[in-house]
Amino acid sequence: MATNPILHPQARQHAHGEFSHEELALANRNCGTLLETLQHDITPTGAHYLLNHFDVPAVDNAQNWSLTLDGHFTEPVTVSLAELHAMPVTTKTVTLECAGNGRRHVSPRWPSQPWGVEAVGTAQWTGTPLRNLLLHAGIRDTCREIVFHGIDRGVDGGQVHNFARSLTPEDALHEEILLAWKMNGIDLPPQHGYPLRLVVPGWYGMASVKWLSHIEAIDYCFDGYQQTKTYVYRQSPDDSGTPVTHMRVKSLLVPPGIPDWSSRKRLVEPGLVTLQGRAWSGAGVPITRVEVGLDGTWQDATVDQCDNPYHWCNWHFDWQASIGQHLLSCRATDANGHTQPLQAPWDTAGFGNNSVHAVEVWCA
Amino acid sequence: MATNPILHPQARQHAHGEFSHEELALANRNCGTLLETLQHDITPTGAHYLLNHFDVPAVDNAQNWSLTLDGHFTEPVTVSLAELHAMPVTTKTVTLECAGNGRRHVSPRWPSQPWGVEAVGTAQWTGTPLRNLLLHAGIRDTCREIVFHGIDRGVDGGQVHNFARSLTPEDALHEEILLAWKMNGIDLPPQHGYPLRLVVPGWYGMASVKWLSHIEAIDYCFDGYQQTKTYVYRQSPDDSGTPVTHMRVKSLLVPPGIPDWSSRKRLVEPGLVTLQGRAWSGAGVPITRVEVGLDGTWQDATVDQCDNPYHWCNWHFDWQASIGQHLLSCRATDANGHTQPLQAPWDTAGFGNNSVHAVEVWCA
Numbered sequence: 001m002a003t004n005p006i007l008h009p010q011a012r013q014h015a016h017g018e019f020s021h022e023e024l025a026l027a028n029r030n031c032g033t034l035l036e037t038l039q040h041d042i043t044p045t046g047a048h049y050l051l052n053h054f055d056v057p058a059v060d061n062a063q064n065w066s067l068t069l070d071g072h073f074t075e076p077v078t079v080s081l082a083e084l085h086a087m088p089v090t091t092k093t094v095t096l097e098c099a100g101n102g103r104r105h106v107s108p109r110w111p112s113q114p115w116g117v118e119a120v121g122t123a124q125w126t127g128t129p130l131r132n133l134l135l136h137a138g139i140r141d142t143c144r145e146i147v148f149h150g151i152d153r154g155v156d157g158g159q160v161h162n163f164a165r166s167l168t169p170e171d172a173l174h175e176e177i178l179l180a181w182k183m184n185g186i187d188l189p190p191q192h193g194y195p196l197r198l199v200v201p202g203w204y205g206m207a208s209v210k211w212l213s214h215i216e217a218i219d220y221c222f223d224g225y226q227q228t229k230t231y232v233y234r235q236s237p238d239d240s241g242t243p244v245t246h247m248r249v250k251s252l253l254v255p256p257g258i259p260d261w262s263s264r265k266r267l268v269e270p271g272l273v274t275l276q277g278r279a280w281s282g283a284g285v286p287i288t289r290v291e292v293g294l295d296g297t298w299q300d301a302t303v304d305q306c307d308n309p310y311h312w313c314n315w316h317f318d319w320q321a322s323i324g325q326h327l328l329s330c331r332a333t334d335a336n337g338h339t340q341p342l343q344a345p346w347d348t349a350g351f352g353n354n355s356v357h358a359v360e361v362w363c364a
Numbered sequence: 365m366a367t368n369p370i371l372h373p374q375a376r377q378h379a380h381g382e383f384s385h386e387e388l389a390l391a392n393r394n395c396g397t398l399l400e401t402l403q404h405d406i407t408p409t410g411a412h413y414l415l416n417h418f419d420v421p422a423v424d425n426a427q428n429w430s431l432t433l434d435g436h437f438t439e440p441v442t443v444s445l446a447e448l449h450a451m452p453v454t455t456k457t458v459t460l461e462c463a464g465n466g467r468r469h470v471s472p473r474w475p476s477q478p479w480g481v482e483a484v485g486t487a488q489w490t491g492t493p494l495r496n497l498l499l500h501a502g503i504r505d506t507c508r509e510i511v512f513h514g515i516d517r518g519v520d521g522g523q524v525h526n527f528a529r530s531l532t533p534e535d536a537l538h539e540e541i542l543l544a545w546k547m548n549g550i551d552l553p554p555q556h557g558y559p560l561r562l563v564v565p566g567w568y569g570m571a572s573v574k575w576l577s578h579i580e581a582i583d584y585c586f587d588g589y590q591q592t593k594t595y596v597y598r599q600s601p602d603d604s605g606t607p608v609t610h611m612r613v614k615s616l617l618v619p620p621g622i623p624d625w626s627s628r629k630r631l632v633e634p635g636l637v638t639l640q641g642r643a644w645s646g647a648g649v650p651i652t653r654v655e656v657g658l659d660g661t662w663q664d665a666t667v668d669q670c671d672n673p674y675h676w677c678n679w680h681f682d683w684q685a686s687i688g689q690h691l692l693s694c695r696a697t698d699a700n701g702h703t704q705p706l707q708a709p710w711d712t713a714g715f716g717n718n719s720v721h722a723v724e725v726w727c728a
Contacts, residue, residue: 002689004726006624006631018382022627024391024468025480029628031395034555036419044554046410047420053625055400056411104388112626116389156625186550190408191398260370261417261520262476263386264393267370325366362368 006155014108014348023114032118038254038278041122041314042093045184048121050191051098051113053163053226054154057211062195065213067179071147072217074138081195084179087128092178092201093311095122095280099204099231099244102344102353110350117252117357122278122311125199127180131173134215139169142219146172148198149214159225165209166222167200176201176284176310179212201310202246202282206231234348247282248354249340251290251315251332255359266361273321277357278312279303281334289339290315293329293356301330321363329358370519378472378712387478396482402618402642405486405678406457409548412485414555415462415477417527417590418518421575426559429577431543436581438502445559448543451492456542456565457675459486459644463568463595463608466708466717474714481616481721486642486675489563491544495537498579503533506583510536512562513578523589529573530586531564540565540674543576565674566610566646570595598712611646612718613704615654615679615696619723630725637685641721642676643667645698653703654679657693657720665694685727693722 019027033049059065062081070076098119100112113119139146145166153162178199181188188194193210200207206226222228227243234241254276257268279287286309291298299317306313315330333339344353383391397413423429426445434440462483464476477483498510509530517526542563545552552558557574564571570590586592591607598605618640621632643651650673655662663681670677679694697703708717 001687004631004689004728005627006629006726007728009624009627012626018384019388020382021468024383024388024478025628026626027388028391028396028478028480028482029398031414032392034393034416034420036422037554039422046412046553047555048410050395052398054623055619056398058400058403104385114388114392116392118392154622154625155631160622160631189410190401191411255419258524259418259518260373261518262376262390263369263373264389265370267368267519267524323365325368362370364368364371 007158009158012111015111016108019114020111023111026113030113032116033121035118035252035255038252039276042124042184043121045186045189048123048192049098049119051119051205052152052191053156054152056191057151059190059194065195067196067213067215069133069137069215072140072143072219074140075136077137081181084128084196085181087132089126089128090178091124091126092176092199093122093124093308094199094201095120095311096205096208097247097250099206099351102355103350105355106344106347106350106353110348112349120252123183124185125178125180126182127178127199129175130177130179130198131175133179134173139217143169143217144219145222147216147218147222147224148209148212149216150209150211151213152211156225157229161225163209163226164224165207165226166224167207202284204244204247204282206244230349231351233351235346236348239348244351247280248352249281249332249334249338250354251277251279251330251340252357253277253328253330253359256361266359268321268361268363270321270323270363273319275317275319275328277315277330279315279332280312281309281338283334283336283338284309285335287313287332288335289333291331292317293331294319295326298331323363326361326363327358328361329356331356371522373522376475379475380472383478384475387475390477394477396480397485399482399616399619402616403640406488406548407485409550409553412487412556413462413483415483415569416516416555417520418516420555421515423554423558429559431560431577431579433497433501433579436504436507436583438504439500441501445545448492448560449545451496453490453492454542455488455490456540456563457486457488457672458563458565459484459675460569460572461611461614463570463715466719467714469719470708470711470714470717474712476713484616487547488549489542489544490546491542491563493539494541494543494562495539497543498537503581507533507581508584509582509586511580511582511586511588512573512576513580514573514575515577516575520589521593525589527573527590528588529571529590531571566648568608568611568646570608594713595715597715599710600712603712608715611644612716613645613696613698613702614718615641615643615694615704616721617641617692617694617723620725630723632685632725632727634685634687634727637683639681639683639692641679641694643679643696644676645673645702647698647700647702648673649699651677651696652699653697655695656681657695658683659690662695687727690725690727691722692725693720695720
């Protein structure tokens with residue numbers, strides 16, 4: 001009998017050049033945002049990027065949903081959705097980005113979700129602060145990490161598991177973290193975590209566990225697949241590495257003009273073209289500078305003041321387009337002095353590529 | 365000065381094997397539906413497939429939107445959105461599929477949107493019947509076709525144009541066609557045509573023009589790019605071909621069990637597995653039969669009666685899964701006697717591939 005390739009997978013190898021059927025299928029399933037929608041402060045519902053490792057669970061009886069807090073809590077508790085909805089409610093505008101954004105521009109390429117630059121979105125999340133619930137349950141001194149378990153289940157690297165991620169108690173108590181049940185004013189769409197999810201502002205998206213059913217306080221370091229096998233910065237596959245956490249400073253340019261259907265190159269007319277885009281940092285500090293690269297020459301753009309460092313800010317720049325071929329880029333700097341690199345930083349699995357966005361534009 | 369590749373593109377060639385960056389980018393931008401959501405009669409908003417040739421227009425002042433009917437009408441008219449909303453309103457459940465669905469399984473492959481099987485969705489569209497407005501404007505005897513113009517603009521094959529498609533007066537007067545402004549009870553999302561679109565039940569999705577602003581009755585056959593250069597069945601690039609119109613009979617299987625992250629192969633436990641899926645035909649007739657293929661042996665599934673032939677029906681089948689590797693398929697037949705083929709029908713641009721859906725499942 002043939003070896004089960006799901007439970008006993010072959011080791012993956014880095015790839016070069018064109019993309020496999022598997023990569024293509026992942027790209028089509030987990031869609032990127034539509035860059036033109038970056039004109040909007042809030043990504044239109046349904047145009048936000050999606051990264052679902054496994055299947056979207058079908059939750060038909062949300063009234064039966066419960067969230068259990070157990071393990072090293074002084075007062076373990078199980079709460080219903082109705083009880084959560086009755087807690088203090090707040091709405092936060094948060095920009096989320098996938099840790100693998102930019103992976104397909106890291107060479108050699110790790111054959112996983114082959115993101116370009118589109119794995120980002122901004123939404124208004126409504127829910128209750130996680131902090132209150134954790135304090136109410138009482139985190140014991142013996143607790144080393146708090147694990148957030150989703151109900152979505154599948155296989156990776158031969159391991160069958162539910163998607164789960166952990167945070168230290170200190171990180172989990174951050175006042176910005178939400179238990180959310182609405183996105184842009186409506187119930188969470190199924191594919192965004194219905195009926196309950198975590199939203200961890202400032203962190204790459206894997207921390208924002210969807211279809212959340214169980215919060216477990218443990219007295220050891222969580223070694224789940226999504227915590228230790230992936231989402232770790234490594235120089236090589238054998239490297240013990242460092243965990244992927246906060247989003248690296250990043251910016252995007254709304255492609256100007258009109259697109260060519262197949263190549264997505266852009267066509268503009270000569271003269272004034274107002275470039276616009278977004279910039280963000282996961283460090284919880286403001287963006288202090290955005291520069292636009294015009295065929296290799298960098299000039300400062302105007303950055304709109306951003307009231308909250310947990311969602312992107314807007315920038316714009318007036319460009320005088322001249323006939324011919326151009327390469328437009330943008331590069332952000334945050335208040336910690338971190339600037340985007342021009343080249344993708346090496347990571348063996350393609351995480352954290354916050355190198356500059358470049359758009360090919362033809363003026364005619 | 366370099367030749368502008370957008371206005372003077374090189375001729376595209378068929379491809380084999382792995383996928384180009386361009387194909388990958390298109391796959392990530394125009395996302396497929398999530399097959400597990402076929403459990404739902406209505407595809408969750410945001411999980412419906414997307415095919416936008418150009419950019420999603422940003423429409424900030426919808427109250428200024430107007431729909432103009434001109435050309436060979438006896439009473440040309442321009443109506444506002446408010447006037448349209450005041451017309452008789454109806455809601456229709458419609459299954460739409462992209463004409464290029466299945467393209468990447470047609471060999472050799474035409475390098476365009478490389479769909480697998482996921483370019484389908486079912487939504488509840490709310491609007492007013494197009495027929496009433498056309499009769500009110502009065503189609504002149506001199507009218508040969510009615511052109512539907514969107515405001516989305518871009519380039520394909522070197523031609524700059526707005527997306528536009530035509531129908532004959534007879535087809536345009538079909539009572540099922542809607543001018544729609546709501547999707548699943550909410551305003552059309554921007555990426556689905558806000559604030560106004562056409563919905564043409566039974567036809568592949570290109571007929572359902574989004575961001576609709578202008579309906580033009582003409583006295584000749586429309587030769588727009590999206591009418592004559594593409595969306596035509598051709599045996600070879602030089603073939604004059606026949607227009608792509610109604611959806612060919614098709615079915616899909618909800619992949620059972622749990623997925624492997626990277627390969628999307630499925631893992632099930634031994635024993636009873638209830639298979640479920642959807643089937644539809646664009647001919648406006650019911651589905652009469654769905655067969656499930658179990659490792660090459662076909663057996664009849666149970667097809668739920670479908671009250672309306674313009675949206676998919678549900679089918680199910682009880683499978684006794686045994687240890688090992690399996691290939692599961694499904695095949696639909698409609699009331700006109702059309703059955704899905706086992707192999708992709710040849711088309712040089714990969715249109716109309718309604719061959720059977722196959723899913724690799726491992727039982728352990």
